[in-house]
Amino acid sequence: MRSSHLFTATFLALTALATTACQNDVQANAATTSSTSYSPSKKPVEAAVAQFAKGKTPGQEVFNRNCAACHADGVKFAGTMALAAKYDGSIPAALEQRKDLTPEIIRYFVRNGVSIMPGYRKSQITDKELDELATYLSQKTLIN
Numbered sequence: 001m002r003s004s005h006l007f008t009a010t011f012l013a014l015t016a017l018a019t020t021a022c023q024n025d026v027q028a029n030a031a032t033t034s035s036t037s038y039s040p041s042k043k044p045v046e047a048a049v050a051q052f053a054k055g056k057t058p059g060q061e062v063f064n065r066n067c068a069a070c071h072a073d074g075v076k077f078a079g080t081m082a083l084a085a086k087y088d089g090s091i092p093a094a095l096e097q098r099k100d101l102t103p104e105i106i107r108y109f110v111r112n113g114v115s116i117m118p119g120y121r122k123s124q125i126t127d128k129e130l131d132e133l134a135t136y137l138s139q140k141t142l143i144n
């Protein structure tokens, strides 16, 4: 009995010590954080997206913002890999390199989606943006 009381007391004391130590750590961390001069802009994510999306044309910007995550050129991109499998190398897997895309095809897939690709509402990609995007992705088709 006695030794179990002693054990409990020791355990409680150690727990208290550990808790205090943790609180000190947290306070120390908080102090370090608040003393740095990091001052993020109001919307860091939006700023990063805008920076990434910068394109040479409005259409390229719409592409970078909405499509590149799946359709950029490379093996990391789900859309590009799906199209590589679909066409088995007979045409380029990356949309920006295709020479057979017409504005109508782009409009259809963007509004309706396919497989894991979502359809985009007008609140996400406006008609004007879709026109720019369709022009951008069909430019190789139109000049060839």
Ligand code: HEC
Pocket (backbone or CB within 6 Å): 063, 066, 067, 068, 069, 070, 071, 078, 079, 080, 082, 083, 086, 095, 105, 106, 109, 110, 114, 115, 116, 117, 118, 120, 133
């Ligand atoms: C979440 C990933 C994802 C996003 C984002 C995405 N797509 Fe797709 N897209 C796919 C996949 C996957 C396929 C292929 C589906 C299949 O297996 O047929 C595809 C297919 C397409 C096709 C059909 C091509 C063909 O020859 O069959 C077009 C056109 C297309 N996407 C355009 C776009 C455009 C333009 C955007 C941006 C507005 C976009 N996609 C955004 C995943 C995506």
